[in-house]
Amino acid sequence: MKKILALLMVLTLIISLAACGKQTPTEETYGDDETATETEATEGADTDAAINEDVTVGFIYVGPIGDGGWTYAHDQGRLYLEEQLGVKTIYKESVPETQDVEQEMRNMIDQGATVIFATSFGYMDFMEKVSAEFPEVAFMHCSGYKTTDNMANYFGRIYQARYLSGIVAGMKTETNKIGYVAAFPIPEVIRGINAFTLGAQSVNPDVEVEVVWTSTWYDPAKEKEAAIAMLDNGADVIAQHQDTAGPQQAAEERGLWSVGYNTDMSAMAPKAYMTAPVWNWGPYYVEQVQAVIDGTFASHSYWGGMEDGIVALAPLTENAPEGAKEAVDAATAQILDGSELVFDGPLTNQAGEVVVAEGAAMTDSEMLNFMWFVKGVIGNIE
Amino acid sequence: MTSFLFAMIIAGTPLLFATLGEMLTEKSGNLNLGVEGMMLIGAVAGFGMGFYTGNGLLAIVGAAIAGALGALIYAFLTVSLRANQVVSGLALTIFGTGISSFVGTLFIGQKMPDRVITSFARVKIPLLGDLPFIGPILFRHDYFVYIGYLMAICLGVYFYKTRYGLNLIAISENPSAADASGIHVNLYKYVHILFGGALCGMAGAYLSVVDVPQWQDNITAGRGWIAIALVIFVKWNPIMALFGAYLFGGLSIIGFRLQHLSISQNLLDVLPYAVTIIVLILSSIRKSKEDAPPKGLGVPYFREDR
Numbered sequence: 001m002k003k004i005l006a007l008l009m010v011l012t013l014i015i016s017l018a019a020c021g022k023q024t025p026t027e028e029t030y031g032d033d034e035t036a037t038e039t040e041a042t043e044g045a046d047t048d049a050a051i052n053e054d055v056t057v058g059f060i061y062v063g064p065i066g067d068g069g070w071t072y073a074h075d076q077g078r079l080y081l082e083e084q085l086g087v088k089t090i091y092k093e094s095v096p097e098t099q100d101v102e103q104e105m106r107n108m109i110d111q112g113a114t115v116i117f118a119t120s121f122g123y124m125d126f127m128e129k130v131s132a133e134f135p136e137v138a139f140m141h142c143s144g145y146k147t148t149d150n151m152a153n154y155f156g157r158i159y160q161a162r163y164l165s166g167i168v169a170g171m172k173t174e175t176n177k178i179g180y181v182a183a184f185p186i187p188e189v190i191r192g193i194n195a196f197t198l199g200a201q202s203v204n205p206d207v208e209v210e211v212v213w214t215s216t217w218y219d220p221a222k223e224k225e226a227a228i229a230m231l232d233n234g235a236d237v238i239a240q241h242q243d244t245a246g247p248q249q250a251a252e253e254r255g256l257w258s259v260g261y262n263t264d265m266s267a268m269a270p271k272a273y274m275t276a277p278v279w280n281w282g283p284y285y286v287e288q289v290q291a292v293i294d295g296t297f298a299s300h301s302y303w304g305g306m307e308d309g310i311v312a313l314a315p316l317t318e319n320a321p322e323g324a325k326e327a328v329d330a331a332t333a334q335i336l337d338g339s340e341l342v343f344d345g346p347l348t349n350q351a352g353e354v355v356v357a358e359g360a361a362m363t364d365s366e367m368l369n370f371m372w373f374v375k376g377v378i379g380n381i382e
Numbered sequence: 383m384t385s386f387l388f389a390m391i392i393a394g395t396p397l398l399f400a401t402l403g404e405m406l407t408e409k410s411g412n413l414n415l416g417v418e419g420m421m422l423i424g425a426v427a428g429f430g431m432g433f434y435t436g437n438g439l440l441a442i443v444g445a446a447i448a449g450a451l452g453a454l455i456y457a458f459l460t461v462s463l464r465a466n467q468v469v470s471g472l473a474l475t476i477f478g479t480g481i482s483s484f485v486g487t488l489f490i491g492q493k494m495p496d497r498v499i500t501s502f503a504r505v506k507i508p509l510l511g512d513l514p515f516i517g518p519i520l521f522r523h524d525y526f527v528y529i530g531y532l533m534a535i536c537l538g539v540y541f542y543k544t545r546y547g548l549n550l551i552a553i554s555e556n557p558s559a560a561d562a563s564g565i566h567v568n569l570y571k572y573v574h575i576l577f578g579g580a581l582c583g584m585a586g587a588y589l590s591v592v593d594v595p596q597w598q599d600n601i602t603a604g605r606g607w608i609a610i611a612l613v614i615f616v617k618w619n620p621i622m623a624l625f626g627a628y629l630f631g632g633l634s635i636i637g638f639r640l641q642h643l644s645i646s647q648n649l650l651d652v653l654p655y656a657v658t659i660i661v662l663i664l665s666s667i668r669k670s671k672e673d674a675p676p677k678g679l680g681v682p683y684f685r686e687d688r
Contacts, residue, residue, distance in 0.1 A: 064490075066486065066487060066491065072491075220598045221393070224594055245598075268493055378642065382647060
């Protein structure tokens with residue numbers, strides 16, 4: 001009897017402990033967030049945006065804001081939205097890509113949200129379902145392909161910025177070997193590797209890009225090891241696709257060079273980092289929320305590029321090679337006026353066969369199903 | 383080859399500390415599945431100490447104390463209250479993951495101060511570092527790695543050559559008999575669970591302070607679970623743990639150097655676990671007494687039940 005009683009008491013204790021451990025952080029962030037948004041909303045009221053005070057916008061994030069990458073970039077967009085329109089925003093971090101997200105969306109709608117941004121692929125089906133229940137709310141889904149009457153999807157052509165970062169890397173390398181720490185063999189990642197390689201080849205035809213798959217989005221120590229493996233193999237510039245700065249640190253440690261991703265990573269590897277393809281969601285968020293306020297919102301599929309400012313190349317640091325700024329500026333101008341499409345022919349695959357003929361260009365749907373490497377990439381797609 | 387073996391030692395070091403920590407705990411007859419949680423608590427505490435004090439030594443000490451505090455929760459539940467060890471350990475993992483994310487919000491996007499990073503710079507050990515082949519692989523690392531070597535050897539001596547170590551083994555095999563012979567069972571359990579927690583905390587700190595000196599949420603990425611398998615793999619032997627941890631560390635990174643050979647990455651990812659299963663099967667076929675887990679492992683000790 002005594003044993004059973006003790007066991008019961010302990011179980012209660014454990015459950016309460018576990019509950020504290022899990023709940024405290026979210027409650028705290030929620031609390032912080034609400035006070036923060038309230039103050040910002042009051043500040044906004046002093047400016048010309050006072051009319052938007054009663055508009056609430058919800059954001060659902062797949063990771064913590066502190067990932068310093070994907071979610072951080074979206075949160076910067078949220079802050080920009082608050083600053084520009086003076087709307088009230090609410091957000092929730094680390095929401096799993098399961099049915100839980102439906103509950104989160106309903107919670108946000110209960111709190112008055114009229115626009116909801118869900119920033120991960122896995123939320124798509126749940127958002128589709130909830131959007132049917134709340135026809136008066138605008139739903140925005142990032143990186144998917146489904147739309148409904150009141151649900152739009154949006155993404156950015158980050159490959160354009162990767163092409164530019166390839167130019168910087170191609171000019172910097174002395175061994176003509178660049179290491180690319182890749183996440184998973186999916187079209188999004190492959191497209192990035194190819195764009196990066198084409199950018200590097202545009203300034204340095206001899207360059208080779210070695211690819212190593214880590215099968216992780218988020219394991220800093222392992223991603224660092226992958227970068228070290230390529231540095232040992234003769235690479236002198238490292239690029240990456242994961243959400244951590246592990247690969248940057250490998251380059252820093254060896255006194256070599258690196259290209260980041262998602263956000264400006266210069267603080268993480270000040271002696272190695274040259275630039276990074278970055279996301280800039282703010283302007284799009286402002287545009288869409290403004291459309292909802294004006295009553296002009298319409299469902300759409302959006303895949304914007306550098307011309308909209310949704311993707312960009314972070315400012316070059318002093319580690320970048322001489323002349324890189326001029327080359328990047330020239331290529332940027334070409335991308336903006338449409339004379340450089342990145343994936344325009346002739347493009348050859350690793351075996352040397354011409355896949356996209358001279359004068360032709362890949363269509364959006366071909367790019368979204370990219371499953372082959374261009375010539376100059378060393379590595380296999382499994 | 384040399385560079386791979388060198389990287390292998392680095393990848394294996396957090397595994398080594400966590401394995402030794404879990405081994406100490408299991409040698410006291412307690413199965414603690416909270417390794418991942420204690421590693422994360424240690425990682426965030428170590429990062430915090432290093433970040434605020436700029437002192438590498440304090441970072442390690444802070445991580446060890448934090449890991450031990452995590453283990454204290456577990457020890458109180460399982461030794462004093464005799465709760466189910468598996469449930470308590472899992473609860474500790476959930477708790478540790480949550481609290482490290484929570485405290486970690488303070489350090490988002492922060493990098494370790496350079497003073498701490500330089501205090502863990504690579505140091506070549508005189509004479510040993512000049513040995514052909516072995517020197518560049520084993521003796522040109524940071525202090526943390528050397529502490530790992532020493533810790534494994536010290537524990538080996540402690541378990542098999544000292545009175546306290548033998549008492550501990552007696553407890554893990556048969557706590558009633560140990561109690562009857564005048565050994566303070568609960569005191570031993572507490573001390574070793576706490577020390578084991580400290581080692582797990584240091585394992586986490588190696589990742590956040592030395593290897594990737596920057597705060598990243600959930601930096602351990604499942605290494606705590608590998609360590610639990612490793613304890614079985616090395617058959618509760620600290621000297622074997624040296625080889626086992628570096629072997630598993632090597633297996634986890636060998637894929638990056640073999641991908642051009644068209645070997646499937648998925649197959650390579652499976653290797654550490656497949657090897658563990660094979661070793662388990664082999665040792666159970668041989669039915670050797672030396673390879674068996676401690677008999678009292680996972681069983682709460684009730685004095686009245688004698």
